[in-house]
Amino acid sequence: MSFLKAVNIKKYIPVREGILSLFTKPKKWIRLVDDVTLEINAGEIHALIGEAASGKKALSRILIGLKKPSGGQVLYKNKDIFRMTRDEHRVMRRELQIIFGDPFSSLNPHFTVKEIIEEPLRLNEIEYNDSIIEEVLGEVDLTPPNEYLWRKPFQLSGIERQKTSLARALVLDPKFIVADEPVSLLDTPYKDSFLELIKKINRDRGIAFLLITSHPQYAFQIADRISIMYLGKIIETSRRRDIMENPLHPYTQRLFRNYKEPYKITGEIGITDIHPSPDIPGGCRYHPDCPYAMDKCKVEEPRLMEAENGHRVACYLHE
Numbered sequence: 001m002s003f004l005k006a007v008n009i010k011k012y013i014p015v016r017e018g019i020l021s022l023f024t025k026p027k028k029w030i031r032l033v034d035d036v037t038l039e040i041n042a043g044e045i046h047a048l049i050g051e052a053a054s055g056k057k058a059l060s061r062i063l064i065g066l067k068k069p070s071g072g073q074v075l076y077k078n079k080d081i082f083r084m085t086r087d088e089h090r091v092m093r094r095e096l097q098i099i100f101g102d103p104f105s106s107l108n109p110h111f112t113v114k115e116i117i118e119e120p121l122r123l124n125e126i127e128y129n130d131s132i133i134e135e136v137l138g139e140v141d142l143t144p145p146n147e148y149l150w151r152k153p154f155q156l157s158g159i160e161r162q163k164t165s166l167a168r169a170l171v172l173d174p175k176f177i178v179a180d181e182p183v184s185l186l187d188t189p190y191k192d193s194f195l196e197l198i199k200k201i202n203r204d205r206g207i208a209f210l211l212i213t214s215h216p217q218y219a220f221q222i223a224d225r226i227s228i229m230y231l232g233k234i235i236e237t238s239r240r241r242d243i244m245e246n247p248l249h250p251y252t253q254r255l256f257r258n259y260k261e262p263y264k265i266t267g268e269i270g271i272t273d274i275h276p277s278p279d280i281p282g283g284c285r286y287h288p289d290c291p292y293a294m295d296k297c298k299v300e301e302p303r304l305m306e307a308e309n310g311h312r313v314a315c316y317l318h319e
């Protein structure tokens with residue numbers, strides 16, 4: 001049985017220019033996610049790498065039902081998550097969780113750690129006792145639990161807040177967690193330890209993760225599979241080792257070129273931030289920047305095709 005699958009997902013946002021445009025049909029649309037199909041296997045860590053405005057965040061929210069797509073389906077255990085019965089929807093909401101890069105904005109500043117972790121249990125009407133809260137704190141290395149239970153977010157360090165956020169997701173016994181830039185705000189020494197914690201929980205509990213990141217090295221560190229997103233499309237996807245050692249798409253090669261040794265940055269990241277725009281180039285959307293662009297690339301959009309065993313790429317160089 002397929003675990004979690006996004007099929008032909010589209011997320012289009014209308015461009016409104018001036019107040020009058022609110023009352024007319026939009027002429028332009030930003031294609032944040034543009035016909036993306038992505039499968040997450042049970043128990044894997046899948047990394048989705050892309051720069052700002054690549055659509056990775058919008059896709060991740062759609063995958064767990066927090067945002068509705070403009071088109072396409074999300075199938076969780078073969079059921080469309082936007083057409084579930086009330087009971088199925090309640091189970092799905094519990095099993096598909098998310099943690100954010102900035103736990104300050106997602107942790108209630110007035111709650112203690114205990115209240116933060118209890119809240120989803122209460123909202124889901126799940127019976128619990130203190131030992132469940134203590135157990136989950138132990139699992140994320142906030143020990144001894146008694147030292148943390150009564151603290152509020154401002155009394156925690158950055159890594160402790162992030163661990164609290166993870167504990168709150170884990171207490172619901174999820175099957176899949178979106179980790180949205182989970183280490184972006186942590187100090188350097190703590191980035192590795194939080195990524196290793198995700199790996200440990202993945203191993204121990206078999207929870208699948210979608211790691212959203214703009215930094216390839218985090219994906220290299222813990223992912224089983226990696227997908228690259230560019231201007232709303234997945235342009236390459238494969239097992240971690242294959243894409244690390246042999247990136248095929250010119251954009252992926254550019255993105256990875258500063259990571260000559262695994263886990264080490266040897267220069268500036270080779271990407272620039274881009275902003276959402278309705279003006280996506282026709283043909284291959286990377287052709288204006290691609291050093292290998294051919295005539296065909298300017299008119300026809302390449303599909304994601306199998307280049308090697310399980311390694312798929314959207315580029316005419318690998319037809």
Ligand code: SF4
Pocket residue numbers: 249250251284285286287290291292293294297302314315316317
């Ligand atoms: S399809 Fe053409 S333009 Fe696009 S990445 Fe490949 S070679 Fe470059």
